[in-house]
Structures are given as structure tokens and as C-alpha cells.
Amino acid sequence: MALYQLPDLPYDYNALEPVISSEIMELHHKKHHGAYVNNLNAALEKSEEAQRKGDLAKVISLQAAIRFNGGGHLNHSLFWESLAPLSRGGGEKPEGELMKAFEKEFGQFGLFFEEMSAKTTAVQGSGWGWLGYDSGKKRLVVAATANQDSLFSQGLTPLMGIDVWEHAYYLQYKNARADYVKNIWKIINWKKVSERYREAASS
Structure with a gap:
């Protein structure tokens, strides 16, 4: 059995419409996320074999594939859970802690919204915009990563991410990334983000 599996979505492919079309969701989940999982498992299997043979050069050569596909799997698994249909509380503002x-950290929620929207939209090429938690400084952080790099690579705990690879929005929004970023806030699952924040802040 493969070490990692493609997780089921917590909603149907059409549940996030009209913000994200069912066509995008199915392709994004089955094809793109599925490919990261398959490629990660293949790279880990090759790495394990190389370790058994004592082939350190081969182990090192596989690290880029493990980082890329492992990041893709981690990022997307978190992304799906960070979204919720409008009928199930998607977009409702966070509360409490x-x-x-x-x-x-930001003075008010609206200023966070503006900062993260701007940073996410401005990602060059493919990547992610993030709300993270810095456990050392005990504060929220807005950040961005390139390609499929995980926010963990910056020493931060990811609380919520917005995928701005073109496969996440192009079929529907074409080159209007800013419109996609603006609309995705309508389906953010702040209850899940709040859970992650409580876990990160208490650890």
C-alpha cells in the first residue's frame, strides 16, 4: 500500500460554486493533487531503496522531488479543509481568540484581509499566499511561498493557504487572479482556521 493517499474532500465538487466551479475542483483534486501524492510515494520508494543500497548520491538527488511533491500534498490537504460551502458557514468572519x-497583530481584521490579498495576488508565477503562526514570537504572520514550498520550510505553522497556481483558477477566472483571490474569501472555513490557531498557540 502506498504511504500517502489522496484524501477525500469534505464536500462535493460542486459545493463551492459559484466561487470555484465543479470542473476546476475535480481536476484540481483528482489530477493535480493526485499527481503530487503519486509522485511523492514514488520518490520516497526510490529514496528508501537507495538508502538500503547505501547510494547517498541517489538519496540526495531525490530530495527536490520529495520537497516539491510532499509540499504539494501537504499544501493541498490543508487547502481543501480551509474551504467550506456558503451553506456550511463558508466566509463567516472569525470569532473569539x-x-x-x-x-x-493587524489592528483590525480588514487590514489583515487587505495585506494577505495583496501579498497573495502579487506572488510571481506559481505559489501560495499564507496565514501562518510564528510559535517563537507567538504572533500571526502573512507570508508567501513559491511553487509547492510548505510554510513549514520558513519555520511557520500554516493556518490557511490560498493556492495561486493557475490550475486553481484559470479555467474560470482566466488571467484575473485578483478576482479569484477576492472571491475565495467568501468560502474560507474560519472555524477550521480557528481550530488550527488554537492548536498552534497552545503548543
């Missing part, structure tokens, strides 16, 4: 943290 997370809202207090936004107000402490």
Missing part, C-alpha cells in the same frame, strides 16, 4: 489575534 483568532479575531483577537488579528486585532492585536
Whole structure:
């Protein structure tokens, strides 16, 4: 059995319409995320074999594939759970401790929204915009990563990510990335993000 599996979505492919079309969701989940999982498992299997043979050069040569596909699997698994249909609370503003943290770090939630939207839209090429938690400084952080790099690579815990690879939006939004970023806030699952924040802040 493969080490990693493609997770089921917590909603139907058409559940995020009209923000994200069912066609995009099915392709994104089955084909793109599925490919990251398959390629990660293949790279890990080759790495394990190389380790058994003592082939350090081969092990090193596989690290880029493990980082890329492992990041793709981690990022997308978190991404799907960060979204929710409008009928199930998608887009409802955060409350409680997370809202207090936004107000402490950014002054108000609206200023966080503007900063993350701008940073995410401005990602060059393919990548992700992130809300993360810095456990050392005990603060929220807005960040971006290139390609499929995980926010963990920056020493931060990811709380929410927005995928701005073209496969995430191009079939529907064409080259209007800013419109996609603007609309995706309507389906953010802030309850899940709040859960991640509580876990990160208490660890």
C-alpha cells in the first residue's frame, strides 16, 4: 500500500460554486493533487531503496522531488479543509481568540484581509499566499511561498493557504487572479482556521 493517499474532500465538487466551479475542483483534486501524492510515494520508494543500497548520491538527488511533491500534498490537504460551502458557514468572519489575534497583530481584521490579498495576488508565477503562526514570537504572520514550498520550510505553522497556481483558477477566472483571490474569501472555513490557531498557540 502506498504511504500517502489522496484524501477525500469534505464536500462535493460542486459545493463551492459559484466561487470555484465543479470542473476546476475535480481536476484540481483528482489530477493535480493526485499527481503530487503519486509522485511523492514514488520518490520516497526510490529514496528508501537507495538508502538500503547505501547510494547517498541517489538519496540526495531525490530530495527536490520529495520537497516539491510532499509540499504539494501537504499544501493541498490543508487547502481543501480551509474551504467550506456558503451553506456550511463558508466566509463567516472569525470569532473569539483568532479575531483577537488579528486585532492585536493587524489592528483590525480588514487590514489583515487587505495585506494577505495583496501579498497573495502579487506572488510571481506559481505559489501560495499564507496565514501562518510564528510559535517563537507567538504572533500571526502573512507570508508567501513559491511553487509547492510548505510554510513549514520558513519555520511557520500554516493556518490557511490560498493556492495561486493557475490550475486553481484559470479555467474560470482566466488571467484575473485578483478576482479569484477576492472571491475565495467568501468560502474560507474560519472555524477550521480557528481550530488550527488554537492548536498552534497552545503548543
